[in-house]
Amino acid sequence: MEIKTDAINSLKLNKNTPIIQAKNVDVFYGYKQALDNISLDIPENKVTSLIGPSGCGKSTFLRCINRMNDLVSICRVTGEIKIFNQDIYAQEVDVVALRANVGMVFQKPNPFPKSIYENVAYGPKIHRLSSNKSDMDELVEWSLRKAGLWEEVKDRLNEVATGLSGGQQQRLCIARAIAVKPRVILMDEPCSALDPIATAIIEELIDELRNNFSIIIVTHSMQQAARVSQRTAFFHMGNLVESGKTKNIFTSPKDERTQNYITGRIG
């Protein structure tokens, strides 16, 4: 086990190896196929955006990466998804440990109805990341600073988190996710419930965060994809139509469907 972990860490140093490799992934909800033979590489320390019309399977793919789909009893995943070259659907993988390494931010801000401090400290507490109070305080501050929220909440850490504004709540959810120090952060339309100003703040934050984390973001806004991501993958009706550098996808899409989507003709 030790050796394996070392091997994984050393892999990280090889800059050309993608952090996530999905190969021939099919997803079924009961008899309904939601994803058809998806193969996609996600590079490390970059923002990858998943775009496509509603119902095309973006969220489904995202939720495969930290196995949130396990919670849907009728959902069946085949194919292979590797993170740091480790098959996350392998027998010996513990989903709980996986999710500690692959964090998630949801569409609607969903802070726990507890204090701001407890929200951020919850992850480190259950994963035993800090041994004492001062460590924990430090970690909470670090996370809140990273999420750009520290200055706004440092005087009211003990207030209930649900009292924050929508944008602040979403940044708190990001802080909560990074407090566990995952390698990958999945974001499913993190700004769709927010106003433009809050959205701009979060976009800036995402750009900042990619220094430390690999980020995959689902978005319906072409502008957002163009602003924050370096890689883009376009999904259509359960298929991955094309993927590549964001610039290339937007300026010279190879597929007609991509062309139609980004110019607003479908979706």
Next chain:
Amino acid sequence: MIAQLLESNEQFDVDSPNMPNEAVTLSKPFNITTRNSSNIGEYAIKFIMVACSMVAIAVTVGIVFSLFFESISFFQRVSISEFLFGTKWSPQTALRADQVAAEGSFGAVPLITGTLLISFIAMCVATPLGLFSAIYLSEYASRRARNVIKPLLEILAGIPTVVYGFFAALTVAPMLRSTGENIGLNVSSESALAAGLVMGIMIIPLISSLSDDVINAVPQSLRDASLGLGSTNSETIRKVVLPAAIPGISGSLLLGASRAIGETMIVVMAAGLAANLTANPLEAVTTITAQIVALLTGDQEFDSAKTLSAFALGLLLFIVTLILNMISLKIVNKYREQYD
């Protein structure tokens, strides 16, 4: 516009990050096979939870077995057919151990008819009152009225049955008796009517709240369609809402009936123990539950036919109410699915 955004984004699109990774992020190995929290504790908790859920089954099994075994030893002394079809109920305790055939007779028919008579009276009271309350509450009452009436009806449901029994025996029964005397009727002081009336009142809240839910579940679109054709409110209710709600309502009535059949304290206190085979509500009758209480309170010798007969009655009661409950739950669930 997107092109402009891409321009500004260009600078970030380099293969290596423009800032060094902070040590704090890198310090954690990518380990997805073992977790930090304890697994064993979680298995233990899960095991305990499963065990707790099994208690419900254990209780059912316990009920079935205890009733069943005692009943079997009862039916070794008294045949099932005599129990189910015999018309004379007079369980006696043997005065001397050597007394022969002193155990009395165990024909449950008078108890069954008595139970049915009282339950029938109760349902005659509870069905119209409960249903009309439910219709009024869900279709006519203002929000304010609803907020006052519903809790009051809940109080009616929350009053212990021993209180109803007390009221039936000491207020309603004498009142019926003196009214009967005035109009020349002979009303027994432990008449089926008194117990049935009070039991009916007790069941009203059950029927009204279940029916209220059922009626509320009828889609508004159905009502709108009928009202849009120029029907009045009452016509809409009678011709559209009620027919749509009938399955659910019949489910609630069955549940009410099962409650009436199994009700104990009211009949123990107000109906008495006279095992008369009669359909006259003014006479005294006894019920299955009242007999069970009579047989098992006070001194009892175990293993006498008298004591064991209580379990046979209990088994009969359990089976009948179980069937009623199952049918009613089935109907109500089907009905819910239909409109969900």
Next chain:
Amino acid sequence: MTNMFTNTSLLRKSRAAAELRFRWFGRIAIGISLAFLFIMVGSIINKGKSVLISSDIAIIIDLGPNQVDPNNINQTGFDALIKRSLRATFPEITSRSDKKKLYGLLSADMGFELQKQIIANPNLLGISQKLWFTASDDVDLLLKGSVDLTTQEGDRRISNLEINWIAKLKKSGNTRSHFNKKFFMNGDSREPELAGILSALVGSILTLSVCFFVSFPIAILAAIYLEEFAPKNKISSFIEVNINNLAAVPSIVFGLLGLALLLNVFGLPRSTPLVGGLVLSLMTLPTIIIAARASLRSVPPSIREAALGMGASPIQATFHHVVPLALPGILTGTIVGMAQALGETAPLLMIGMVAFIADVPSSIIEPATALPVQIFLWADASERAFLEKTSAAIMVLLVFLILMNLLAILLRKKFEKRF
């Protein structure tokens, strides 16, 4: 043409009348139900309120040294002493039967009362003075005006002679009435004027405690499992059907289960709060489970996702986040279940908690009775004075039920969904 118009208006009139009729049916139905509620509760309060007051009678008692030996108080014949004093108060009474009636003015407990007074205040000894004693139940009713004096003498439990005596005592200021502490401080008694509800109340509290400590943990763990973890298969749906059916099984059947299984198979002690509580807990289990599941279901899934998404295990997500949010609802359901259990009588009769209990039970394995059973027992008693006791005991029971329901409502209000 006119014909057509009149027709429609006639029709409309009858339709409007039908509409009105329908509305009134509803009002009448609710009216009858609520009228019954008010009449029932009203009549009980009306009958029971007089229990709050009890009456005393004063007589002059000579506690001189030749009557009571100060060194040996307990050897004194207190009953005889009081009887002597009573005779002295009414010297004109000579016949045996009248004397007996005279002694009956005071509670059967009079000797004991005198002894207690002396022990509490030894200064009473040595002189002759006026002392107060509890009046007997019939006299108490008479003094409270609950006896209908217009009826034939033979139809009353109190004769004209006794009424005259009491009138005399009253005129000379030798009767008084005061708050009836005894009703709340005494256990059951054969003498109505001494009977109280304390033993039944304590019995109920002990029984309910057992019921709570058994059913609450089992019910919420079962609810959590069924709602959060159970796979959707045959077994879980069987358990679900099972629970729904158990909730509708007649309570007396649970009593039979207790009798056959807990008493006869497991040999637990009969008539005790332990067995009563166990039986009631099996009964309330389905109620609490159903309420708890509804409450857990109302916690939004986003909370679970948030916790699971950051690597909390399902157990952690449930116990750290979902259960605390569902707890007010679970507690409300539990209180409602406990209130049901508090009023339950029939199963307790089956397991023998119906005995005459005068002493306040001090543990869950001592024979005890419960409040509703006490009501049942008193309702059956022949003395007229037990009627008001029964009503008063019902009032106490209802007060407890109201308190519990208020608590449930408060909980619901306080923790109204905030997510």
